[in-house]
Amino acid sequence: MANSKRFIVIAGNIGSGKTTLTQLLAERYRWEPHFEVVAENPYLADFYENMPRWSLQLQVFFLSKRFQAHQKIVYGPSSAIQDRSIYEDAHIFARALYESGKMEKRDYENYYELYSTMTQLLPPPDLVVYMRRSVPCLQERIAQRGRDYEKNIPDAYLEHLNVCYDEWIEKYQIGKVLTVQADNLDLKHRKEDFDYVCNRLEQSLEQPDLFSTC
Known part of the structure; x- marks a missing residue:
């Protein structure tokens, strides 16, 4: 892969393995990792107690943090x-x-207007890697990691998120997308699975097509 600055995003539902993939790719290619700041959100506990009351504050916090991270990546010296x-x-x-x-x-309209204004100022990433898993697979992985605040996530919510992800990826036109069908992949324990994703990632970065699937 050419030794030029890269900006890669790993996208995916709760329990999809995006954080694991982020860490593994950062180590292989010596890219600077930027991880999600869920635990730092001061509204998280309140949100799970009363979602309608705290949903806007929760999402604005995440929006602000990810805007800062995106800017740091775009204007920083490293991949x-x-x-x-x-x-x-x-x-x-x-x-x-x-x-x-x-x-x-x-609240949603106000939030979305803020999001639209902020993202107009951001160059898009070079590639979005979408880690797609079925709901049963997501639930199995969520149970394995045993986070208290994730214990009672209903199937319907994860399915709703999967639908939103699929529709977003289908309409995404500002950069390249690699969709990884990940149900049968164990990136952490099977080197051949990780090598497979790396090969497809490298191909996606070099090819002119916007969309690819593996």
């Missing part, structure tokens, strides 16, 4: 890889909160 993007905040999670009645219409 970098980001665990979840600013685009997912709006097109996946804020949308899902609004459609499920957990964010008011006026």
Whole structure:
């Protein structure tokens, strides 16, 4: 792969393996990793107690942090890889909160206007790698990592997020996308699976086509 500055985003649902892939790719290619800041969100505990009350504050915090990370990557000197993007905040999670009645219409419209203004200032990443997994696979992985705040995530919510992801990826036109069908992949424990994804990633970065799937 050419030794030029790269900006890669790893996108995916809760439990999709995006953080694992981010870490592995950062180590292989010596890219600077930027991980999601879920635990740092001061609204997280309140949000799980009362989602309609705190959904806007929660999402604005995430939007701000990911905007800062995106800017740091774009204007920094090194290649970098980001665990979840600013685009997912709006097109996946804020949308899902609004459609499920957990964010008011006026809050969602205000939030989306802010998101649109901010993203107009951001050059897009070179490649979005979408880690797609089925709901049963997601639930199995979520159970394995045993986070208290994820214990009772319903299947319907994960399915809703998968639908939002699929629709976002289908409409994404500002850069290249690699969709990884990941149900049967174990990137952490099977080197051949990780090598396979790396090969497809390198091919996607070099080819002119916007969309590819593996």
